[in-house]
Amino acid sequence: MSEQTLSSEEGSSTQADATRQKRKKLLSLVAILFIIGVVVYVIWHVFFSQSEDTDNAYVGANTAQVNSVISGQVQQVLVDDTQYVHAGDVVIKLDDRDAKIAVAQAEADLLKVKRQYGQTEANSDSLTSQIRATDSAIQSQQAQVNKAQSDLIRAQKDLERRTALNASGAISKEEYTTAQNALNTAQANLALNKAGLAQAISNQKVAESNLKANEALIKGTTSNTTPDVLAAQAKLDQANLNLTRTVIKAPIDGIITNRNVQVGQTISSGSALMLIVPIHALYVDANFKENQLAHVKPGQVVKLTSDLYGDDVVFHGTVVGLSGGTGAAFALIPAQNATGNWIKVVQRLPVRIHLQPEELKKHPLRVGLSMTATVDLKSD
Incomplete structure (x- = not known):
């Protein structure tokens, strides 16, 4: 019985050793293959x-950010997150009543300055007529001066004759006094008419100066190109542009995201309202x-x-x-x-x-x- 037991134990030991040898060989083969694989991968990857x-x-x-260029109150929000929009689609509407009032005011200001331009043109015509009238007044006043000078010369000569007669007693003192008064009156009339002539000339110069100033305002311009009209037109264009900006449109095609605006909200210029992806x-x-x-x-x-x-x-x-x-x-x-x-x-x-x-x-x-x-x- 002991011999059989020993033989059985020896057989089992031999079989176990053979199994261990096979495992070692298999593990060694796997390790070698793994190392070869790593080396091949490194060589391939590097070279x-x-x-x-x-x-x-x-x-x-x-992404495109949707902003408001103007301030205003949000009247409608027509899109929501995840919604697809096309370029040009309306996404937000602002209350446009203030913008419409601004357009009406700008239109009235434009009409006003155009009317003022027309009045300036009419003033030029009036001043031109006034200058022509002063020409006639100057000529008339010059004639009065010439007549007064003739009257003065005549009064002087008359006084000289009566002075000689008065020395001999040929005329009365009253007649001599009358001659002196006539001379004084002629001198006064000449001075008065000269003053009138100077006033007429001055009036003409004032009219000419006013005409030049008036012409400077409208020279080289029309009712559509004068600076005041252009400035008023620019304000009207800006008002109309602000009116169009109360309707905010999508700048590109894409999907709405990060919407952070609500109906009734008052937004300021430059506010970020949403993104379009x-x-x-x-x-x-x-x-x-x-x-x-x-x-x-x-x-x-x-x-x-x-x-x-x-x-x-x-x-x-x-x-x-x-x-x-x-x-x-x-x-x-x-x-x-x-x-x-x-x-x-x-x-x-x-x-x-x-x-x-x-x-x-x-x-x-x-x-x-x-x-x-x-x-x-x-x-x-």
């Missing part, structure tokens, strides 16, 4: 790889490691997949360009690498990739979705 890929990529878009003009910012970018160039073909659709849907894009700096360089609080405990961190640089609009129409994406991008380095 033969023709692409670079990253899963740190996200969908972006040049152009889902047919999206791009991808792929953040590649700095050691992946040596051969990445604009124009290279990119294949992309999204977490939304999985690997079954492949998007095709083109490298547009590389960012001017890493994300860390433009962070709100940049890293302070000058400290004593600095640790090197591999940086990533955003690469802008343009997506094909036709593919986006078939499989729409949204801003912020994750993507996996593979750049074909041979495609340049």
Whole structure:
């Protein structure tokens, strides 16, 4: 019985040793294959790889912000978040009553200055007639001066004769006094008529000066081109423009998002009311490691997949360009690498990739979705 037991134990030990030897050989083979695979992958990746890929990529878009250029109260909001709109669609209406009043006031001001221009033209005609009238008055007054001078000469001669007769007693003192009074009257009449002539000349100069000033206001202009009319017309144009701005329209095609305006709200000029995302003009910012970018160039073909659709849907894009700096360089609080405990961190640089609009129409994406991008380095 003991011999049989010993034989059985020896057989079991031999079988166990054989099993262990097989396991060691199998594990060694697996380890060798793993090492060979790693070496082949490294050699291929370093020397033969023709692409670079990253899963740190996200969908972006040049969104359009809808603002109000004027202040006013919101009368209607015609869209809501997630709604698709076309460029030119009305999205918001403001209360336009104040704007209409401003237009009416501007129209009245324009009519007023045009009427003033017409009055200025009429004043020119009136002043021209006035100058012609002063010509006649000057001529008439000059004739009066000439007559007064003749009367004065005649009175002087008459007084001289009577002075000689008075010395001989041939005339009475009363007659001599009358001659002296006549001379005084003639002198006074001449002075009076000269003053009248000077006044007529002065009136003509004033009329001529007024005419020149009036002509300066309208010279080279018409009722539509005078500065006052142009200024009033500009105010009317601005009032009409503000009236049109009470109707706010979508600037581009896209989906409404971030709507933050309500009916009845009073908004100020420049207020951000909502965003429009152009889902047919999206791009991808792929953040590649700095050691992946040596051969990445604009124009290279990119294949992309999204977490939304999985690997079954492949998007095709083109490298547009590389960012001017890493994300860390433009962070709100940049890293302070000058400290004593600095640790090197591999940086990533955003690469802008343009997506094909036709593919986006078939499989729409949204801003912020994750993507996996593979750049074909041979495609340049």
